[in-house]
Amino acid sequence: MALTNETIKERLITKFGDQLSRFEEPYGLLTFEAPRDLNLKVMQFLFDDEVLRFQFLTDLTAVHYPNLPGRELAVVYHLHNLVDNIRLRFKVFTAIAEPDIFTATQLYSSANWMERETFDFFGVNFVGHPNLKRILNVDEMEYFPMRKEFPLEDQTRIDKDDAMFGRGGTIAASRDYGEAVPDQGAPVGQAAPLNAPKPAQ
Amino acid sequence: MSVEHHIKLPEGSIEKTTTTLNMGPTHPATHGVFQNILELDGERIVSAEQTVGYIHRAFEKLAERRPLYQITTLTDRLNYCSSPINNMGWHLTCEKLLGVKTPKRVDYLRIIIMELSRISDHLICNSVVGVDSGAFTGFLYVMQYRELIYEIYEEICGSRLTTNIGRIGGFERNFTAAAFEKIEKFLAEYPGVLREFENLFTRNRIFMDRTIGAGPISAERALNYGFTGPNLRAAGVDYDVRVHSPYSSYEDFTFDIPVGKTGDCYDRYLVRNQEMWQSLEIIKEAYRKVQAFKGAEADVYHADAPAYYLPEKKDVYTKMEALIWHFKIVMGETEIPPGEVYYSVEGGNGELGFYLISDGGRTPYRLHFRRPCFIYYQAYSELTKGAMLSDAVIVMSSLNLIAGEMDA
Numbered sequence: 001m002a003l004t005n006e007t008i009k010e011r012l013i014t015k016f017g018d019q020l021s022r023f024e025e026p027y028g029l030l031t032f033e034a035p036r037d038l039n040l041k042v043m044q045f046l047f048d049d050e051v052l053r054f055q056f057l058t059d060l061t062a063v064h065y066p067n068l069p070g071r072e073l074a075v076v077y078h079l080h081n082l083v084d085n086i087r088l089r090f091k092v093f094t095a096i097a098e099p100d101i102f103t104a105t106q107l108y109s110s111a112n113w114m115e116r117e118t119f120d121f122f123g124v125n126f127v128g129h130p131n132l133k134r135i136l137n138v139d140e141m142e143y144f145p146m147r148k149e150f151p152l153e154d155q156t157r158i159d160k161d162d163a164m165f166g167r168g169g170t171i172a173a174s175r176d177y178g179e180a181v182p183d184q185g186a187p188v189g190q191a192a193p194l195n196a197p198k199p200a201q
Numbered sequence: 202m203s204v205e206h207h208i209k210l211p212e213g214s215i216e217k218t219t220t221t222l223n224m225g226p227t228h229p230a231t232h233g234v235f236q237n238i239l240e241l242d243g244e245r246i247v248s249a250e251q252t253v254g255y256i257h258r259a260f261e262k263l264a265e266r267r268p269l270y271q272i273t274t275l276t277d278r279l280n281y282c283s284s285p286i287n288n289m290g291w292h293l294t295c296e297k298l299l300g301v302k303t304p305k306r307v308d309y310l311r312i313i314i315m316e317l318s319r320i321s322d323h324l325i326c327n328s329v330v331g332v333d334s335g336a337f338t339g340f341l342y343v344m345q346y347r348e349l350i351y352e353i354y355e356e357i358c359g360s361r362l363t364t365n366i367g368r369i370g371g372f373e374r375n376f377t378a379a380a381f382e383k384i385e386k387f388l389a390e391y392p393g394v395l396r397e398f399e400n401l402f403t404r405n406r407i408f409m410d411r412t413i414g415a416g417p418i419s420a421e422r423a424l425n426y427g428f429t430g431p432n433l434r435a436a437g438v439d440y441d442v443r444v445h446s447p448y449s450s451y452e453d454f455t456f457d458i459p460v461g462k463t464g465d466c467y468d469r470y471l472v473r474n475q476e477m478w479q480s481l482e483i484i485k486e487a488y489r490k491v492q493a494f495k496g497a498e499a500d501v502y503h504a505d506a507p508a509y510y511l512p513e514k515k516d517v518y519t520k521m522e523a524l525i526w527h528f529k530i531v532m533g534e535t536e537i538p539p540g541e542v543y544y545s546v547e548g549g550n551g552e553l554g555f556y557l558i559s560d561g562g563r564t565p566y567r568l569h570f571r572r573p574c575f576i577y578y579q580a581y582s583e584l585t586k587g588a589m590l591s592d593a594v595i596v597m598s599s600l601n602l603i604a605g606e607m608d609a
Contacts, residue, residue: 026540026541026542027297027298027540027541027542029543031541055424056424056427057427058427058543058545058552058554058571059543059554059569059571061556061569063558063566063567064567076556078543078554078556078571082424082438082440082445085445085446087543089541089543108425108427109422109425109426109427109579109580110425110426110427110576110577110579112579113575113576113578113579114427117575121261135253135254136253136254136257136608136609137254137257138254145259145262146261146262150262152262152263152265152266
């Protein structure tokens with residue numbers, strides 16, 4: 001019998017009760033959220049359970065949501081059950097002030113570099129990792145460049161803002177990068193408003 | 202360190218018993234910018250420590266400020282030995298997010314391109330394993346057929362290495378007659394070349410001695426290390442994204458998944474060679490299917506998705522709708538639905554995944570590339586432990602490590 005998202009969800013809820021939340025299926029992929037200190041227990045259960053058998057770590061990464069206070073960093077795991085050929089995704093949220101999450105390296109050797117990469121770019125501290133140091137960036141770097149407060153482009157440019165394309169409102173709000181948004185007062189080269197008084201001849 | 206020493210040192214020698222050797226970052230035998238700090242006991246490797254990141258270009262960060270169609274050029278530069286697969290993988294990811302359904306002919310044309318690039322990828326990898334074991338001939342011999350594959354790309358999209366081939370929803374233009382001619386030429390001539398290539402290596406005593414037993418890995422360890430692609434199949438696990446989660450109508454094709462047994466360099470070589478034969482069959486079948494389209498269907502080369510498919514340039518200049526859509530797509534005015542997508546394709550060296558989060562803005566909120574060789578390169582120190590220095594070189598080339606993909 002093929003394993004379905006419902007079966008997985010049922011087994012997880014039987015085991016962990018209401019500690020797991022936000023079950024969704026975006027584009028057919030079962031997605032849920034686990035509490036921060038349970039990530040390893042959930043993974044171990046998914047690995048060991050004789051029905052679930054999620055024993056392949058496909059991907060591990062993080063996402064920064066500056067607008068969610070107390071849960072700014074999401075660590076996202078993609079697991080794959082190669083026997084029944086089904087995938088799932090689960091997320092663990094943590095506060096950016098205290099980004100400690102248990103490492104998965106005991107379970108998956110492949111998690112080693114993926115966690116180093118996540119640490120390198122987001123500053124997630126994987127507790128118990130054997131060698132948690134930067135991997136793609138230089139060791140001397142003092143910040144975590146994939147966080148949203150590090151904008152990519154020259155922030156004096158306002159011509160590439162979403163608001164310029166009729167995309168104000170909610171989207172602009174979700175794109176609020178917090179502290180790093182510069183004041184948009186008179187960037188160099190900005191045209192004068194149309195109704196500005198003409199200079200005296 | 203409790204290591205069995207093979208060097209006989211005179212009593213009271215002040216010399217170190219092990220030697221540290223930096224192989225790379227720029228070393229002719231590393232085929233890319235990798236650094237390996239090897240701890241050697243004589244010629245035996247005690248430990249290897251890999252350093253990556255020399256050509257990190259922050260693709261994931263760059264992607265957060267680019268509209269979807271501009272990210273294709275970033276994916277070119279991941280695994281540059283088979284960039285069309287990366288491009289297609291990216292288009293497919295976008296199509297999944299946007300809900301674009303591509304016509305069958307587009308799928309088959311894509312399969313032709315993807316399988317051609319798989320051949321060119323495996324070809325380079327296998328011939329380089331030959332070079333590293335001292336046989337240069339194969340490498341030079343097959344190079345002209347990689348050249349032919351590049352000419353096919355050129356005929357379709359205008360470029361060779363970093364192809365930027367196709368668009369979201371299809372191809373930028375239909376395949377020309379010259380492109381089909383070249384594909385036919387390839388299908389006719391390549392089997393003979395591949396057979397000769399196999400004659401040079403497969404039962405070659407020196408090649409076998411060098412590769413059999415070099416860098417083996419068990420199926421269990423390979424899975425634990427996140428191996429995918431030919432390297433995992435060489436260890437005996439028949440996991441192939443084309444079969445397990447078919448994309449681009451791969452479900453319409455019948456082909457075998459070659460598997461190895463020991464996961465050593467020789468099995469990896471054999472699996473890649475067999476895959477080239479399978480790819481050839483897939484291309485033939487896809488080519489037949491493409492030729493079988495009649496009437497209006499025979500000219501379809503993109504999906505009917507004006508909101509996402511960049512219109513042809515001559516239409517932009519002559520038709521108002523095309524001009525409007527062109528403007529909207531380029532300026533980021535089309536609706537991108539919010540959503541979360543993980544999509545993967547079978548790249549040249551494993552499962553190439555795209556994890557895309559869209560918040561409805563013009564650009565991805567977050568894009569993560571699952572780069573297969575970044576994940577499996579971790580196993581290198583385990584693979585080479587206790588091996589000879591010369592094996593370290595061969596193991597590295599037979600893993601098909603591409604610096605561009607690893608460092609993203």
